Amino acid sequence: MSLTVVGAAIINDRGQVLAAQRAEPDRLAGGWEFPGGKVEPGERDEAALVRECREELGVEVEVGERLGPDIPLALGRGVLRVWLARALGEPAALEHAALRWLDADSLDDVPWLPADAPLIEELRTRLQAV
Numbered sequence: 001m002s003l004t005v006v007g008a009a010i011i012n013d014r015g016q017v018l019a020a021q022r023a024e025p026d027r028l029a030g031g032w033e034f035p036g037g038k039v040e041p042g043e044r045d046e047a048a049l050v051r052e053c054r055e056e057l058g059v060e061v062e063v064g065e066r067l068g069p070d071i072p073l074a075l076g077r078g079v080l081r082v083w084l085a086r087a088l089g090e091p092a093a094l095e096h097a098a099l100r101w102l103d104a105d106s107l108d109d110v111p112w113l114p115a116d117a118p119l120i121e122e123l124r125t126r127l128q129a130v
C-alpha cells in the first residue's frame with residue numbers, strides 16, 4: 001500500500017523551526033522529524049497536517065507553502081510531503097520524546113530521519129529569510 005506522510009516545518013518569528021524527536025517505534029526512536037503523520041483515506045493533505053499537529057503538539061497550525069519535493073520513503077512505502085507552517089500557540093511534546101526550536105545554524109545539531117535530510121538545506125535558506 002502506498003501512503004502519503006505529511007510533515008509540518010513549523011517556523012516561528014525568530015527564524016527557528018520545530019524539530020520533534022520520535023519516541024517510537026524502536027527502529028526510528030531517537031531520530032528527529034517534522035511533526036505529522038499518515039494521511040487517512042479520503043482526507044486532504046492539509047487537513048491531515050492540521051489534525052496531526054493538534055494530536056501531537058496540542059496546537060492549531062496555519063499551513064503555508066510546500067518545502068521541497070515529495071521524498072520517497074524507505075522500502076517504497078510511499079512519500080513524505082512537507083509544508084511550511086505557523087503554530088498558533090506553544091507546541092507541547094504530547095507524543096514525541098522531545099521538541100527543539102532550531103535556527104539556521106543549529107539545524108545539523110540533531111540526527112534527522114533519513115527521508116528528511118534532503119530538505120534541510122532548503123529549510124536553512126527559508127530560516128535565514130525570516
Ligand SMILES: Nc1nc2c([nH]c(=O)n2[C@H]2C[C@H](O)[C@@H](COP(=O)(O)OP(=O)(O)OP(=O)(O)O)O2)c(=O)[nH]1
Pocket residue numbers: 005006007028032033034035036037038039052073080113114115116
Ligand atoms: N511525521 C513524520 N514522519 C516521518 C518523517 N520522516 C519520515 O521518514 N517519516 C516516516 C516515519 C514513519 O515511518 C512515517 C510516519 O508515521 P507516523 O507513525 O508518524 O504516522 P501516524 O502518526 O499516522 O502514526 P500511526 O497512526 O500509524 O501510529 O513516516 C517526518 O519528518 N515526519
